[in-house]
Amino acid sequence: MKKIIAVFLIVFCNFYILHAEEGMYPISEVHKINLKKIGLLLDNKELYNPNGISLVNAIVRIGGCSGSFVSDEGLIITNHHCVFGSLVAHSTKENDLVTNGFLAKSRAEELPTRGQTVKLIESYADVTEKILHSINDSMESSERAKVIEKKMREISDEAEKDRPGYTAEVAEMMPGKKYILFIYFTIRDVRLVYAPPRSIGDFGGEIDNWTWPRHTGDFAYARAYVAPDGSPAVYSTENIPYRPKNFLKVNPNGANENDVVFILGFPGRTFRHRTSDYIIYEESVRLPFIAEWHEYQINTMKDASKECRTIALKYEARIKSLANVAKNFRGKLQGLERLQLASKKQNEEKQLQEFINASKERKNKYGKLFLELNKLYNEMKEIGTRSMILDAFRTTPTPLANAITLNEAYQELAKPDSLRLSAYTNKNIKNVFSSVGQSLKNYYKTTDKLILKRLFSMVGNLPTSQRITVIDSMVRMDYSEHNLDRFLENAFATTQLTDSITLAHCDSLLPVIICNPNDLFAQIARTLYPVYTQQREERLRSEGSLNKLLAMYIDIKQEYLEKDFIPDANSTLRFTYGSIKGYSPADATYYAPITTLRGVIEKTREAEPYNTPKKIQKMHKEKDFGRFKHKNFDDLPVNILYNLDTTGGNSGSAVLNNKGEIIGVNFDRTYEATINDYVWSESYSRSIAVDIRYILWITQKFAGAEWLLKEMGVN
Secondary structure, X not given: OHHXXXXXXHHHOOOOOOEOOEOOEEHHHHHHOOOOOOOOOOOHHHHOOOOOOOHHHHEEEEOOEEEEEOOOOOEEEEOOOOOHHHHHHOOOOOOOHHHHOEEOOOHHXXXXXOOOOEEEEEEEEXXXXXXXXXXXXXXXXXXXXXXXXXXXXXXXXXXXOOOOOEEEEEEEEEOOOEEEXXXXXXEOEEEEEEEOOHHHHOOOHHHHOOOOOOOOOOOEEEEEEEOOOOOOOOOOOOOEEOOOOOOOOEOOOOOOOOOEEEEEEOOOEOOOOOOHHHHHHHHHHHHHHHHHHHHHHHHHHHHHHOOOHHHHHHXXXXXXXXXXXXXXXXXXXXXXXXXXXXXXXXXXXXXXHHHHHXXXXXXXXXXXXXXXXXXXXXXXXXXXXXXXHHHHHOOOOHHHHHHHHHHHHHHHOOOOHHHOOHHHOOOOHHHHHHHHHHHHHHOOHHHHHHHHHHHHHHHHOOOHHHOOHHHHHHOOOOOOHHXXXXXXXXXXXXXXXXXXXXXXXXXXXXXXXXXXXXXXXXXXXXXXHHHXXXXXXXXXXXXXXXXXXXXXXXXXXXXXXXXXXXXXXXXXXXXXXXXXXXXXXXXXOOEOOEEEHHHHHHHOOOOOOOOOOHHHHHHHHOOOOHHHOEOOOOEOEEEEEEOOOOOOOOOOOEEEOOOOOEEEEEEEEOHHHHHHHOOOOOOXXXXXXXXXXXXXXXXXXXXXXXXXXXXXXXX
């Protein structure tokens, strides 16, 4: 393992120039940062040591979030919203864990989290040469993308061979330029330990989401379990708590304004190394479509949720997820407009084109670069709405989504394993069938009919050149409300794809389900299959072209600017640093970087999302803050603000002080910082965490879970 990591470090040795004001740095680069100069009291090897134990060994990826071990018994701290789906899954009208929260008073009471995994980095290696040597310039774009995809899978499969319990992933660090193989130790038994009531963990709800000042206790504890021999295992009462190589020290004193802080976490995706045409595509097509589509679904589900709490529980997690994205995308659109980012990039590209034209050699190689990128993105814009409607069919209306998935499984399973789409390979197919089998848990016919009706209406409004002829034929080109109601009533009345017994055995009943001539959803899925095949080919062709063109773009931009770039975030472990700091988002407005429990009380109302528990109101009135009171405010700190470079996926990341001690848990950004995915600025990019003092106070004083503080070494 040491040898693999050493190779990785050597490859990156001269690849980036570090800039303290911005950056999600690959963990291999921290050895080049002068930690003392930026205010950390750590040796570089205490942060990351490829040959020993370091802080990195305490950092995990939990689902789509980040998290950290905070005890030697596998206790993990992350966000409330990162375990929200598990709370919903275990909730009933009679035992509503979403509303009331959950506390396991013993290890035996800890709840298994459905489908949740914890991943720890074991090793990584540069595989760029292996991948780039598999392609050549004579390849057609889609072929290039297929070869890269196939090679990445082969490398991952080979790395996992004879290593049960480990997951291998190849990450593209720079388009067409840099590929890294990551090996993760994957824990599959993750249990919920404590999550506060929604009135704490989601205080402010979607009203306060992406805003500051914030007063949300967005934290939760989980625990990782393994088999008695230490190997990964699915849930079993015989499993034991995982003993991590390292865990974070909790600092109950928290932090103050201007303190230096840093994060180690797994940020999702950023797109900073893209051109103006990509920004225009995002602004004009993808962002508005998804925001509007999510908002429609949210409103439809909220209307249905008013009927009773049982139906509301079906949609809790879905609404929360959709609302988070919708508001984020609205923020992105506002930020792109405010910054005029597309125009700024166009000016940069004009200067870059002049640089290219100034040299015959550069002009021969890069002269048509921007023309080709413009053509490609225009093609994507032309089919954008149609393509996103087809994507929506796969996810939202349960019976149609199941039909499409099962038909694709039926088609793919007829192929040799090596030629199948990744989701349907032998090692993954069980996950597909399990997901379909569980799909009815949150199904409600009335809402699904409305959502599918809306999608069909959107199909009816597509321009002639973008028609989805399969749907046109099924509804006989009649998209009137009366005809769609009639068609959907018939489809829902005759389908097997909403029958729980059938779906529970979908693996063995696959041909029967898909080939049923009387099931309209199965029929739609069968006739849509060639459409999805064509869509995949179109995307592979675009991906292959972009892979090549963006690599050229980065090369010439690096040559022009005479510097290298930090790679875009891609769910791999990154380091980012800064300080606790307020900001001024508008004229004559300044926001301080620490909120207190007083702000919670000031916002408190009888109704959600500001219905603070009476116990907390009483403790605030009595100033019962224990050791966690902030001396400067004579109050309990709740949330903190800082200028670190974060994005989605950093949710749940521990915020660490200059000694590497945890002083908060990251959970959000400000509205202005939603644009971080495209561009970062010290003036407006701010992230938000729950202050560790609030976390410990809630755990001890509100929940009465003193034993958790003791386990974390807080005396």
